[in-house]
Amino acid sequence: MDSAQIYSATLEQLNKTVVRLTSSEWDAKVQGAPAEQRREALAELLHVQHARLVLANAALQEIAEALKANEQNLVDGQKALQGELDKLAAVQSVLNAISSFINVVARIVPLI
Amino acid sequence: MAYSHRIQRTRASTSTCRRRRSRSPLSALLLAGVLPITSGCATTRLTQFHNFAQAGTAYVKASQVVLDEAGNAAIEADSLIAQKGRDGLRTADERREFIVAENQELRKRLLLLREIGRHGRLLQSYFETLAALADPTAPATLGTAAQGVFDSIGRLSPAIKNASLGGVRIQDHIPQATNFVVQVFKVKTLENELKARSKAIEREIALQEAAFTVISSTLETDLTAKLQVEETEDVIEPFAAAKDLPKSWGPRREEILRARVAASSARAAQDATAKLRESFVALVENRLSEPNIAGIITAINSMLDLTEQIKNATPSK
Numbered sequence: 001m002d003s004a005q006i007y008s009a010t011l012e013q014l015n016k017t018v019v020r021l022t023s024s025e026w027d028a029k030v031q032g033a034p035a036e037q038r039r040e041a042l043a044e045l046l047h048v049q050h051a052r053l054v055l056a057n058a059a060l061q062e063i064a065e066a067l068k069a070n071e072q073n074l075v076d077g078q079k080a081l082q083g084e085l086d087k088l089a090a091v092q093s094v095l096n097a098i099s100s101f102i103n104v105v106a107r108i109v110p111l112i
Numbered sequence: 113m114a115y116s117h118r119i120q121r122t123r124a125s126t127s128t129c130r131r132r133r134s135r136s137p138l139s140a141l142l143l144a145g146v147l148p149i150t151s152g153c154a155t156t157r158l159t160q161f162h163n164f165a166q167a168g169t170a171y172v173k174a175s176q177v178v179l180d181e182a183g184n185a186a187i188e189a190d191s192l193i194a195q196k197g198r199d200g201l202r203t204a205d206e207r208r209e210f211i212v213a214e215n216q217e218l219r220k221r222l223l224l225l226r227e228i229g230r231h232g233r234l235l236q237s238y239f240e241t242l243a244a245l246a247d248p249t250a251p252a253t254l255g256t257a258a259q260g261v262f263d264s265i266g267r268l269s270p271a272i273k274n275a276s277l278g279g280v281r282i283q284d285h286i287p288q289a290t291n292f293v294v295q296v297f298k299v300k301t302l303e304n305e306l307k308a309r310s311k312a313i314e315r316e317i318a319l320q321e322a323a324f325t326v327i328s329s330t331l332e333t334d335l336t337a338k339l340q341v342e343e344t345e346d347v348i349e350p351f352a353a354a355k356d357l358p359k360s361w362g363p364r365r366e367e368i369l370r371a372r373v374a375a376s377s378a379r380a381a382q383d384a385t386a387k388l389r390e391s392f393v394a395l396v397e398n399r400l401s402e403p404n405i406a407g408i409i410t411a412i413n414s415m416l417d418l419t420e421q422i423k424n425a426t427p428s429k
Contacts, residue, residue, distance in 0.1 A: 042200025
């Protein structure tokens with residue numbers, strides 16, 4: 001993939017994730033989770049939304065190299081995350097997949 | 113009132129052809145397309161350029177509404193997500209850092225949307241100048257005015273071209289250039305203007321088309337996220353709770369469900385811009401017809417329908 005494709009695929013994954021994390025299905029799952037997991041789920045929602053905004057505003061030419069350097073990790077992260085979002089089985093597994101993916105995105109654009 | 117915002121085609125034309133003065137504006141519009149337009153009839157040419165300028169004005173007004181909605185949807189989605197996720201951040205510093213960073217990113221997006229709006233408004237000025245140039249009695253200085261507007265458009269477009277929104281670079285979505293030949297017009301100032309700049313203007317309309325392609329996909333995600341949060345909070349949770357439902361529950365549910373469907377047709381703006389570009393080429397080739405104008409108006413009305421439904425789903429708090 002070229003850097004533009006990696007960029008679009010990463011953003012698309014963040015968009016899909018934010019849509020899933022704002023869905024009523026996920027909300028119901030989180031409501032039934034322990035308190036610390038609920039807090040973590042809320043924090044991850046904010047991290048995904050922030051990453052989505054920052055990456056969407058980033059100029060491709062400035063992050064092209066970082067995207068290319070992290071291509072494999074991004075592809076693996078997307079696959080793992082989408083798998084968890086499709087299953088929506090255990091809250092913790094979804095949160096772990098989100099956290100791993102966001103950590104890779106943070107190597108490309110500075111996140112809080 | 114629903115759909116009262118729609119553009120009526122009868123408003124889109126003002127014929128100046130004397131022998132047709134008694135006809136209704138709609139007839140004039142129809143005639144503009146039905147009759148073969150030749151450089152021999154100055155009034156028909158004037159009508160053609162005026163019709164296009166009016167369609168261009170209607171497009172810019174409607175696209176401004178879509179740009180506003182794209183900005184609103186981005187802010188509202190972010191605000192709802194921020195409110196929902198706020199308890200996930202442990203300290204005041206974390207919360208402050210988050211909201212400051214979000215504000216900064218949203219400002220960047222709003223600036224880009226504003227630049228796209230300015231670019232559209234300058235195109236509208238250019239179309240109006242062309243319509244004035246089509247008049248044989250137009251002063252020669254209008255050519256200079258057209259050059260000035262074009263220069264302003266050109267200064268804005270690199271920033272838009274190089275910008276990204278929702279993961280896609282606007283430049284990557286610019287449609288291929290259309291090959292066309294400027295027809296001979298009796299008004300030499302008009303012909304010279306079209307020969308000098310119509311190809312570049314076609315590229316500028318293509319840039320609008322690309323921008324709206326990108327805006328549409330971002331708008332769809334923002335709206336979906338926003339409406340999902342609202343659906344959970346205003347529809348699902350009140351229904352699940354063992355309490356009486358408020359009277360507003362049913363209408364609110366309907367608004368949200370309808371807006372969810374409208375969100376999936378966020379591409380209407382892109383269609384309208386594509387039709388505007390096709391019509392511009394037809395205008396320059398002296399073959400602009402009523403179906404061209406009708407096509408733009410239909411696409412503009414789809415844009416307005418979309419924004420109306422989105423607005424209806426926004427509670428007036």
